[in-house]
Each structure stands twice: as structure tokens, then as C-alpha cells.
Amino acid sequence: MSARVVLDASAALEAVLPGPRAAEVLDALASATLVLAPGLLHCEVANALSKLVRHGDLPADQAPPLLEAAAGLVDVVTPDEELTTEALGLALTAGHTAYDMTYAVLARRHACAVLTMDQKLARTLRSLGIPTQPTARA
Numbered sequence: 001m002s003a004r005v006v007l008d009a010s011a012a013l014e015a016v017l018p019g020p021r022a023a024e025v026l027d028a029l030a031s032a033t034l035v036l037a038p039g040l041l042h043c044e045v046a047n048a049l050s051k052l053v054r055h056g057d058l059p060a061d062q063a064p065p066l067l068e069a070a071a072g073l074v075d076v077v078t079p080d081e082e083l084t085t086e087a088l089g090l091a092l093t094a095g096h097t098a099y100d101m102t103y104a105v106l107a108r109r110h111a112c113a114v115l116t117m118d119q120k121l122a123r124t125l126r127s128l129g130i131p132t133q134p135t136a137r138a
Helices: 009-016 022-031 040-054 060-071 084-094 098-110 119-127
Strands: 002-007 032-038 076-078 113-115
Touching: 002 022, 002 098, 009 022, 009 040, 009 060, 022 032, 022 113, 032 040, 032 098, 040 060, 040 098, 084 098, 098 113, 098 119, 113 119
Parallel strands: 002 032, 002 113, 032 076
Antiparallel strands: none
16 A cells, blocks of 8 residues: 555546546555645646536536546645745756646655656656656556
8 A cells, every 4th residue: 555645637537537547546546545636636627627528528517526526536635835836946947837846846745656647747757756656658
């Protein structure tokens, strides 16, 4: 059982939407004793769901319960304002978005992996010495 994991929006969406790796994400979450996320997770998931609705890939009435399900995957949410200054520094150093670096900051603070399906983010995290789950596929 892994102690803690930081959940990012891509993995949260994979967990609540039918996808080829949903079981893999759900297994990783089930094996964690504590699931952490920045407050940003909720807005990122909401934004992705709204895009799916606008593109006709998801009925509008399904978006709110999916957002609630994604939020329910997290045990502890850290307010973004506690992460943004450090995230900005990492973004400037790593050449990655400050949004994504909030997940990196949280993982560093708690000495844990980030659960992500975003391959670009996973590469950046690993270059910063932050482990990722599941192993990103090429």
C-alpha cells in the first residue's frame, strides 16, 4: 500500500469517465492511504467536463455528478494560494505551466508521487525528481 499520492485532473477524469486505464487509476487510488490535491483540481476537472459537453461527447446532466465523483476521490484539498508562489518558481525553472506545478509542489511537500495520465507532465515531474503513477505510456 502506498502511503500518499497527489491526484491530478487527468487521472481524476480517467477515474470517473469510461476509459481504457480507469481501472489502473482506481487501483492506484485504492492502494493509497491518503489522496491529496490542490484546489485547482476542481476547476480543471470542471473545465474538461464542460469541453466534453460543448463538443457533444457528454450529456450536460452528467457533468455535475462526474465533477462530484472526481472531487470525492480526494481526501485532502490544499488551497491554491498555499502553493502558487512555489509553483511559479518551479514553472519558471522547469518551463512548464504553473497550474501543473501546483501538483509538483504538493508532491514535494508530502514526499509522494503524482497520479497523472498526462505524459508531458509526467516527464517534467520525473525530471524534477518527483515520481509518477501509473507509469506513463509512450
